[in-house]
Amino acid sequence: MGQRPITFLRQVSALCLYPEMLSEPLFPDDAKQRARRLLAVCGGQSVGAYTASPGIKIIRQDVARYIERRDGGIPANPDNIYLSTGASDAVMTMLKLLVSGEGRSRTGVMIPIPQYPLYSAGIAELNAVQVNYYLDEEHCWALDVRELRRALCQARRHCQPRVLCIINPGNPTGQVQSRKCIEDIIKFAWEEQLFLMADEVYQDNVYAEGSEFHSFKKVLFEMGPTYSRVVELVSFHSISKGFMGECGLRGGYMEVVNLDPAVQQQLSKLVSVRLCPPVPGQVLLDVVMNPPKPGEPSYQSFIREKQVVLSDLAHKAQLTQEIFSQVPGIHCNPVQGAMYSFPRIQIPARAVQEAQARGFAPDMFFCLQLLEETGICVVPGSGFGQREGTYHFRMTILPHVEKLRIVLKKLSQFYAKFTQEYS
The missing domain is CATH 3.90.1150.10 (Aspartate Aminotransferase, domain 1)
Structure with a gap:
């Protein structure tokens, strides 16, 4: 589509892939510093080596710090962060974790209509039950809790709804849900004991006057311990969207909140099956999470x-x-x-x-x-x-x-x- 790559992201990636260029004056010092820091924690100081299955530890720490800055200081634990091959890989991993049962006890997954087809395809692949709830086109694709309740009650006749998926900002609909709407969704999930999956890969892409991105995690914790200690949440982000557009490098993360320790142990097993996410994608994710700071050569x-x-x-x-x-x-x-x-x-x-x-x-x-x-x-x-x-x-x-x-x-x-x- 003609969008130019962000120079600093590609510079650090290039240096990590070909460290011989670290002596070249062509590259700014802050790009070299980032590359040396990342190479130092790669096996054999090479991005060609396997990493830990959840991703390189310092990158998960950088992701945690990014989330804390984004959410106004609400703590993020690196051990609850899993790096992934784009957000799609993380979404499929979580669906695998959450789907169980047969017949009427089969897991129902609530998804918005219109939806991103990853969800319907993933649900079909795992033999779960797709539970549709409709966004309100006449009100700029807003989400109405009454529609969630209708879909849930109808689904309980033939399956066991356990998961509620939200895409915010929306794909394909382009809406940005209000804070009040997110609060209502969290209350609904709490009342009905639903696991929340928040697809937030477009969080940097908010344009309309009066619209603002609110992360589900931030709203959840600001609603107080009644909700923040109980509601199970996973949120997703990616280097494929935003201002980066680096979809071919396949980098992303998910953060889990309030996951039962025994369940999280099973998640770690699931993640280990795929060995590790692509290391160049991990590198680029780290630079997005830890961009140039004021005063550094590449900042402006x-x-x-x-x-x-x-x-x-x-x-x-x-x-x-x-x-x-x-x-x-x-x-x-x-x-x-x-x-x-x-x-x-x-x-x-x-x-x-x-x-x-x-x-x-x-x-x-x-x-x-x-x-x-x-x-x-x-x-x-x-x-x-x-x-x-x-x-x-x-x-x-x-x-x-x-x-x-x-x-x-x-x-x-x-x-x-x-x-x-x-x-």
Whole structure:
């Protein structure tokens, strides 16, 4: 998509992969210092060696310090932090840990609709039961506890719901849940004895005025010991999103809170099966958690590059919503966070009939026609789940702003042509 990598992240990674460059004047001293510190704790001072299964200890300590800074001083224990091959690996590990039973005692996993398909695929792979709760599109994809309760009560007729998954900021919907909403979710999980899984990989990607990221852990501890000593929580973060976008290097972490010690022992066994996360991903995660500090040689350029990426994304989020909202038949909520818009589209009855005749979902038919005629690839809403009778597509806001303008214009023109053709 043309986003330039953050220089400092790549410098430290390069030095760790090829330590012979530590003598090169091309690299700033703080990048060299970070690389030497990380290489010193690698087996044989090489990123080619296995590490401890939960990840390198000093990196887990750096993650803990990052979480403490983010959450205003609430303590984080490095022993409760597990590094992972991106957040996806950690999500699957936790689902494996939590799924059990047969028949009506089988674990039910509550997931938002629309959802990121990792969850539905993981639930299916583990033979758990998918329990859908619907986000409220008319209120900017907010989460209503009454909907959670409806889904839970209905699911208890055929399974044992044990897990509640939240994606915040949302993928594919781009919403940022309010603090009040998060408090309500925590109270609901406490009342119903549900294990909370908080997917927070887009926590750096918040754009809308008045929107703010609140970590589930911070809100949980600020709600007091009634909740903070009882509610079981795991939260996930990744180097794939944010301002970094280093999805190919596969780095992430999860932090568990209030896990029973015997259960945590089983988690450690599960984690050890995959040996260790990729070490270059661990290295890059550490630099994200422990970035240049004021006064260090790379600080100014790091902050400048980070702010350019995030301000560009904020501009593109607003641009996407503005342009789509001008097109009759397309409804697009504000893109408050993450990296996608998820507009709702009206599809004429004749197009629905044509799609069904060809064996496609109507929004899949629309997306295929769009791809064939314009070369623009978007994902149909049916791939994420949506309310019956509604149609959507997910589109990334990542392209360079001038390219994005062209994409949005072509897409809008195609939609007008498509609806006229099938009207």
